[in-house]
Amino acid sequence: MNPKVVFFGGPDYGKSTIIGRMIAEVHNINMENVEKKLREEMGANYLPDYLYSSFVNPHQAESLRRGERANSKQHEIKNIKIDDTAPIVLIDTPGHDKYISGRQLGMSMSDIGVYCLAIEKVLDDDFGGIVFTKYSDLFSEYHPNGKLIYLLTMFDVMDYGESYYLTACEKIKEKCRWVEINHVEEAFGVPIEVDYNDIDAAAIIPVAVEFKTKEKEGINIFSRNEKTSWYSGLTLIEAIRIQIGAMEMDAILSAQDNGYV
Secondary structure, three states: OOOEEEEEEOOOOOHHHHHHHHHHHHOOOOHHHHHHHHHHHHHHHOOOOHHHHOOOOOOHHHHHHOOOOOOOOOOEEEEEOOOOOOOEEEEEOOOOHHHHHHHHHHHHOOOEEEEEEEHHHHHOOOOOHHHHHHHHHHHHHHOOOOOEEEEEEOHHHHOOOHHHHHHHHHHHHHHHHHHHHHHHHHHHOOOOOOOOOOOOEEEEEEOEOOOOOOOOOOEOOOOOOHHHOOOOOOOHHHHHHHHHHHHHHHHHHHHHHOOOO
16 A cells, blocks of 8 residues: 655645645646646636645635635545655645544545644744644544654745744744653653653654746755755655655564564
8 A cells, every 4th residue: 555645734834735846746747837727717816826736626716716715625635656666645634624524534544744834833923832733633643653744834935044944943842842741641641751852753844835936846845955055854755755664664563573574
């Protein structure tokens, strides 16, 4: 079975756009033709934000004509081959709580979690425990030992500044620590000390999708980019590959323990 990667987070945090950018790169899609078609369908309603998300939510033009938001109301699944290995399944979940059942379904059927966080929201003074953990707690219900890949999306808004990344990482690590302690207390009924660095994150990656360039791979999605030359961490694809490798190793060890190997 192909590994399933779920993207989740708040509304308008770039989930569908990132998935669409991945699809455009892998399938070498002519985005000028896509944009022309969308402009014809949407008219004055067209925004660049809809360009890549149209691959994930093909009904957004119809939704806009009805006066509705152009968001998916339920999870969408796309198969994508990122290298010479078996394809992975990408699951896009809605950010609005109105469609929480779609989010729950996407998380329950996934193997790997990608938590999309708009960088501006993370740096906001109101970024707190409830806002942050609403999504990570739900993922943890289905994957108690899962390590999330955190994406700091829309990083172009912050002009790719390293200081913003470092500040965001510190805030996320604090919340990860808080989340992990609470999960342990709920499970065992006793508080324990958790090392500050012992967080439930596989990676924290600054990413961006630029609409006015031909860099279809995006910023730190398929490859690192000179605009974030200070960043030497994993790209999104690398983080996903590592998670898949860990899953395969766990399966091998489990089979050995049960005498199947």
